[in-house]
Amino acid sequence: MKKATTKTSSPLRIYCDIFGHKYEMTKKVTSHVKEYTCKCCKRQLTTNGNGKLTELTPKYQEINAILEDIYTRRMMRLKSKTLSSSIY
Numbered sequence: 001m002k003k004a005t006t007k008t009s010s011p012l013r014i015y016c017d018i019f020g021h022k023y024e025m026t027k028k029v030t031s032h033v034k035e036y037t038c039k040c041c042k043r044q045l046t047t048n049g050n051g052k053l054t055e056l057t058p059k060y061q062e063i064n065a066i067l068e069d070i071y072t073r074r075m076m077r078l079k080s081k082t083l084s085s086s087i088y
């Protein structure tokens, strides 16, 4: 694995500016919120509250972490509910 050097003036960045970013889904936070990373320049995007794509800032990373936590908890609760209802 090569270490990615982060330079603002990298040729990949210029490529992206001309041809557009090649976003790939890297993380599913909830069923509506996802995180994307550009395969070329590693720029990260996320879905915001309006369902639009926005730059993944540390603030959004924080929000997504909370959202993910709530989402997984809810999913787990739903699962345990179905389990307990089958017991009783």
Ligand SMILES: [Zn+2]
Pocket: 013, 016, 020, 021, 022, 038, 039, 040, 041, 042, 043
């Ligand atoms: Zn890019």
